[in-house]
Amino acid sequence: MIGFTFSFGTIIILIVVVIIASSIRIFREYERGVVFLLGRFWKVKGPGLALIMPIVQQAVRIDLRTIVFDVPPQDVITRDNVSVKVNAVVYFRVVDPEKAVIQVARYLEATSQLSQTTLRAVLGKHELDALLAEREQLNADIQKVLDAQTDAWGIKVSNVEIKHVDINESMIRAIARQAEAERERRAKVIHADGELQASEKLLQAAQTLAREPQAMQLRYLQTLTTIAADKNSTIVFPIPIELLGNLLNKR
Structure with missing residues (x-):
C-alpha cells in the first residue's frame, strides 16, 4: 500500500490553482461580460480573457450581434x-x-x-x-x-x-373594383384631355389658314394628292368657299 502525504503549502497551492482555473472566462469578439462584485455592478469585461472570482463575482454573458x-x-x-x-x-x-x-x-x-x-x-x-x-x-x-x-x-x-x-x-374584391374604377376614370380623363388638345390645335390651324388664303388652296391640293394615292374612282372638284358665297348672294 502506497501512501501520499501533502503538506499544508501544497494544499494551498492546489486550492489556488483550482480557483484560478474556475475563474477563467473567455469572451468572444461579439460578447461582453457584465460583472457583479458582491451583488453590485462592477464593470463590463471582454472581449478576450477575463478572470471572474468564484462566489465573490458573477458574470452575465451578453451577445452584441444583431x-x-x-x-x-x-x-x-x-x-x-x-x-x-x-x-x-x-x-x-x-x-x-x-x-x-x-x-x-x-x-x-x-x-x-x-x-x-x-x-x-x-x-x-x-x-x-x-x-x-x-x-x-x-x-x-x-x-x-x-x-x-x-x-x-x-x-x-x-x-x-x-x-x-x-x-x-x-x-x-372591393379593392379590385376600386382599382378598375380608377383606371376607367384615368382613361376618360386622358381621352377628354386629348380631345381638348386636338380642338386647340384645330383652332390654331383654322386661324392660320384664315390669315393666308393661298394656304387653303395648298391644302386642297394636298387633299387631292392623298385621295389619288388610294387608287379609287372618287373625283373631287374643290370649289372655293368665296365662289359659293357669291352664288348664294345672287339668289
Whole structure:
C-alpha cells in the first residue's frame, strides 16, 4: 500500500490553482461580460480573457450581434376600419450591456412584446391605402418609436420591415373594383384631355389658314394628292368657299 502525504503549502497551492482555473472566462469578439462584485455592478469585461472570482463575482454573458426577431401576425384595425393581419421583422442589437442586464429583465422578451404592441399602435393610425403603398414610411415610423423606447434598455433598433399584409377575400374584391374604377376614370380623363388638345390645335390651324388664303388652296391640293394615292374612282372638284358665297348672294 502506497501512501501520499501533502503538506499544508501544497494544499494551498492546489486550492489556488483550482480557483484560478474556475475563474477563467473567455469572451468572444461579439460578447461582453457584465460583472457583479458582491451583488453590485462592477464593470463590463471582454472581449478576450477575463478572470471572474468564484462566489465573490458573477458574470452575465451578453451577445452584441444583431438579433433578427420575427413579429408574429398581429390583428390590426386600420383608420378606415379595415381588419388586416400584419407581421414584420425587427433588427436590433445590444449597444450597452450594463443597461440591458440591469434596466430590464429578459431584454429579448421585452423587445418582442414591445414590437408587437408598437406594430398594432402605429399601423392603426393609418388607412389601408397607406398601409399598402407607403411601407417604407411606416417602417421608419415603427423603427423610430421602438428605438426611442428601447434606448433606456441599452438596445438599438436598426431596422423594421413589414413582411405581409393579409386581407380577407371580400376586401380584396372591393379593392379590385376600386382599382378598375380608377383606371376607367384615368382613361376618360386622358381621352377628354386629348380631345381638348386636338380642338386647340384645330383652332390654331383654322386661324392660320384664315390669315393666308393661298394656304387653303395648298391644302386642297394636298387633299387631292392623298385621295389619288388610294387608287379609287372618287373625283373631287374643290370649289372655293368665296365662289359659293357669291352664288348664294345672287339668289
